[in-house]
Amino acid sequence: MSIEAQSARSFAALSRADLATLVPELLLCGQLIDRSGMAHLIVEFGRSGMAQVAIEEWQAASPWYTRRMQRALRYEGDDVVTIFKGLQLDIGAPPQFMDFRYRVDDPQHGEFWLDHCGALMDVEPLGDEYVTAMCHDIEDPTFDATALATNPHAQVRPIHRPPRRPADRHPHCAWTVIIDEAHVPPTMQPHTEQVGRSAAYTVELSPIDAAGEGNHDYAGPLLSDVRFQDFSQSALVRIAEEVCLQQHLLALGFLIAVRKRVDEDKAREITRKQLTGIAGVTAQRIRDALGLPDDLEGLAAVLSVHPLVNPTQYVDSEIRFGGGRLQLRVGRRGPVDIDGGWPTLIDGEHLEALQALVRGVNPRFTVRVLDEDPAGLLLAVDVTDEPAPECVEVAITKVSTGAAFEFEDRGIPLPLYVV
Structure with a gap:
């Protein structure tokens, strides 16, 4: 990756090839937010309380970011194909790690199955109760909430699903999607309505320029796999921004759900731990995926595309790098500050997430407050003599098999037509 133009605007500074590498990484890291x-x-809250929070956070976020991606890539519709395209660009279903396969019978009927479910690999060792919580209690309402964004009469129902019987059953699960006017639409929950009123849902991101090589939308047939290198550079910029925004919307849903159950101090404490874990793992995966060095210049490049401070239209931040010095300003005047999202959890007394982020690039990095006032927080990145130990929150997130997952090139995808 070229890191010469760190003053350029976020994702637009990256090449088409680097963006194609980065987008699936961002999708996977979005899924790992829950592992964190x-x-x-x-x-x-115990296992059942955890499951209920997960249901509410995904119900709150997924309908809105699904609609945003439909509009951005011009595949709006009300059929099964539209639902399946949305899943291919959803942080809840990162490619290959959550290896969704699809069949379309007609515009109102289809099936999908998971040849590999990374989330199942994470929870199966914990026993059937945790598997049931994820594959039954959480999936039933959240799959329908995602389908709701496309057609209120869509229902997603299992053909089979874990706990696996026999233990090596394959595919891991299989589901039908049926659109029928007789289906009673699910009721939109208050937490979903609340996220729909957020600044995140309405923020304007980079328009897709129809010039240049590659696909500028996903308006054609459903493909067996989305191959990101087939999109144009401009389309990939927009997709990357949307995926970062998906993460922010999910974090808002998480915070809303947690706030129902504990006081504000405890809610912020829990959400800071979530942010700390995912910030560190994401920084490390971005560094490795883009082949960046573990010096300050590499960290500046990681920061320029890290979801904590992106998209720039939503998060008020500035990276200052030059003369062997790196500073980060976290402002307080962006739409994310209206929503009370991730960056609002960071202040001079709570730097854990930023410490995890910079140490995801190099464990010898540390952040130091230079100035703090109502307009924002200014930090310097220093280099210490000794590496810091990995923090507990990052270690917990790395328990997921997704933290070390490697993507592969699957070649040219096939269009999927009605069978």
């Missing part, structure tokens, strides 16, 4: 947060919820 769920352990802390189990401590506070």
